[in-house]
Amino acid sequence: MRSLDAGCSVPVPHLADAHILPSLPVFHLSRKVTSVVPESCLLILLGLGLGGIVLAVAKKPKYQLEPNMFFLFLLPPIVLDSGYFMPSRLFFDNIGAILTYAVVGTLWNSFTTGTALWGLHQAGLMADPGVEAGLMDFLLFGSLISAVDPVAVLAVFEEVHVNETLFIIVFGESLLNDAVTVVLYKVFNSFVELGPAHIHATDYVKGVASFFLVSLGGTAVGLLFAFLLALITRFTKRVRIIEPLFVFLLAYVAYLAAEMVSLSAILAVTFCGICCKKYVEANISQKSRTTVKYTMKTLASSSETIIFMFLGMSAVDTSKWAWDTALVLGTLFFILLFRAVGVVLQTYVLNRFRLIPLDRIDQVVMSYGGLRGAVAFALVILLDEAKVKAKDYFVATTIVVVFFTVIVQGLTIKPLVTWLKVKRSDHHKPTLNEELHEHAFDHILAAVEDIVGHHGYHYWRDKWEQFDKKYLSQLLMRKSAYKLRDEIWDVYYKLNIRDAISFVDQGGHVLSAAKLALPSMPSRTSMSESSVTNLLRESGSGACLDLQVIDTVRSRRDKEDAAMHHVLRGSLYKPRRRYKASYSRHFISPDKQERQDKEIFRQNMKRRLETFKSTKHNVCSSKSKARLKEKGRKKKNISLPSDAPNGRTHRNVPWQEAAPVLVTVSSDEEESDSSETEREDDEGIVFVARATDEVLQGKTTPGSLDVCPSPCIIPPSPTLAEKELPWKGDQADLAVYVSSETTKIVPVDMQKAWNQSISSLESIASPPGIETGAQHRRFARPMLEKQPQSASQATPEQVSRFQFPSHISKSSRSKSDSSPEGAEQQELQPLMGTEEQGRGLPPAEHRRLAFSRASHI
């Protein structure tokens, strides 16, 4: 088997990658080319060209495709990707056919090709005397040349879009035949080394036994690691950031482990990927899911690119070539012939058992789609020249075969598929109805099998699903995930996300389903809106999408909302903002918190706001109506593109919760001069930092927006306290705030950076007008200026502050009792903390809990 020892050759080729990789997008750019020529062909040709240049410049061929590099680094990502994203249902539906083609087909191909070539040699047709090879050598060659290559198949078939059954059979075969190839290769290699004279009958038996050992062992290793992986991700709730790491790490460890004990590593990774996916996806967070998906795809396509490039570049090295026309042509002819014969024979047998037979066209595509690729090349390079005399001939032949299959067959398979009118697959997104029906359908089929009394495929699948539901999922999934685990629900959830994304993309106007007028549907007259998400929102379930929720809330209760906003803005503007921020944040990630929590949170929130509003309304009745309207409008427009110039664009992001602390804060500062409303739905990660930020902001508002008597914030006594505080500039100021509760989240050095970014932005982007002054005031803290303002607005704030005396008294922070910011923060936070967690704990403690938890996300 492949040895694991040489890793040192890696750095050199990887240096070259840096230059090569950018060429990939170029192909993507020119659609016309790629619609005709598969990417793999282009890459090989490009590799040939590059190899030629290198040869011309360096006078000697460099950058070979090293087998070890290939097997250790390039192959695993591709196999993992294909395993992880394998449509498992389809795969297991066709597992019988796949296994037949993979095992019987590969065996057939190896033996017939090897024997036929040997016959050709015996017949004296191979003129070149250098071809010194016996039957064993040819069988060895046959074994490595006969395996269909997953990389090549994937590269070509992904672009062809044949129907899914055909695809899964060819592709599944190419993945699973690895075990056969590896075993055959190893067995024949040892036979060649032993010499034909020393082979005993027991060796053959051993060979057969080792096949089962290697394939089943590899699968077992894969399953073991899939289990481990699922189990680990169950307990990563607090360390979300390393979830993707675990996925990659354990899959790779599975590969290495299998490789180390000479089991089939490809099988191990494939099955690890197939089996862990369901549980891992349920356990990890949405963010991690996205990360895993994109990282995996990126790694796989990078590897693929590198492999094909290097195949091209390796071919330039003519020193390894030893050409024998008869061998090359013979091999080409035989692999095509025997593949076709093998497919036809096997399909004939299979069709007797398959309920849906594979027709002739399928068979043509299957035999023609048997592409050879880098695996064969790497295996032939690994041959020991001392033992296999004709290695150079084999290398040359392999290169020709790979090039022929990838380029010629790859080029022609698409026209062939079109010409034969092979049933194509229409790639459409799953719809809720389809999922529902299919779900019901599975039960129906299982039931009918029960009634007929035949324990067929559906029966066993049903049994497996029951077992999975009862034991495996319980063991491997988080409780919260397990509870919600349901395919229909999943699809529903995904559709909602899709709707939300398109909703946002279209500037927040159109829902895919929203255009439809269903409100008049008799049974749902209570619905005032018809978006799917709105339905969901009404149903009070937690899988709702924040953005849409917010939006529907708005459109629904526009007036009420506007009024409330106005009220809150006047007396206690921040809580509203904060409320919004957390609101969206918790909706975004249903797996972050249990739904029950959210339920409580929301209800609590509603109730609180209700009371809040009623109390506040009395306090600040002095607001101008014009202001109210304006604010209301602003709020309504909040998701419209017109807000984008204000740095608003990142608002679409929050529900992805992707922004790191520093970035958001700085962007926040950028927009600090724009309308206040922007703040209210920023992402949650930052919100501790934001808390201080908002407090600061609160001070500026009175200066800038004097129409509104609001920000209040500064009662008389606090100003005194403020004076006493060690304001040494923003640094100290922020330190006070941040340290009070954010230290857990934002490390000290980051705080500094944060401050710096704030101040730099301040100086760079300080807008003209009053606001500028206000803004500067806020950071430079000219106390004198502030005092009059605060004095003038003291009264309303004080009244409002007394609404929550208990919170103030509970606070343990140094500044809180005396400073306005502290007071205000307190008013904000109970809203946050308690609601989030339920009512059990005292607010002050609670807040901390909530925040630290948020920080882990």
Added chain:
Amino acid sequence: MGSAQSVPPEMRALAERTGFTSEQIEQLHRRFKQLNHNRKTIRKEDFDTIPDLEFNPIRARIVHAFFDKRNLRKAPAGLAEEINFEDFLTIMSYFRPIEMDMDEERLESFRKEKLKFLFHMYDADYDGIITLQEYKNVLDELMSGNPHLEKESLRAIAEGAMLEAASACMARTGPDEVYEGITFEDFLKVWKGIDIETKMHVRFLTMEAIAHCY
């Protein structure tokens, strides 16, 4: 009739009508007798004796479909009390796999027949329309295996699915138009993406399996 099928011409007629081979018919008949304890007809209660069926969430609905007169091609509505072997075969024939030599037209009608069966399963009140309530009921049964899903979410899903069906089937709806429910034509559209003819089938021919299946 249940006992008559051993006569070759009877059998041939049955085979002709349902598309089963005589071997399969024999097979199914054995199972039929096993289920109804050698009576001539089969009743709903007989299905209760099948142990594996117990865990099926939509079991009642499936059993119901066996007695649905629409599926038996006898009447446009109503429920049969008991069915004989021929009816049993008729129902079973909905689950036949496609055959190699089927042409486009037959394939299409085959597909429609299968879908009709499914449609009837949803449409409980024989009015040719799957209303939201009917959809919800199915969903309710379907999800009964998951106690953690609340009724509310079920409702939401049903409504979401209904909306989706409506959006797929009524592209040109005006704001005041009412989507009553899924008609069979709409149902066909909903199923367009799924190759029902390649999926809705059961293997009927395995002798030994029946022997130890009580």
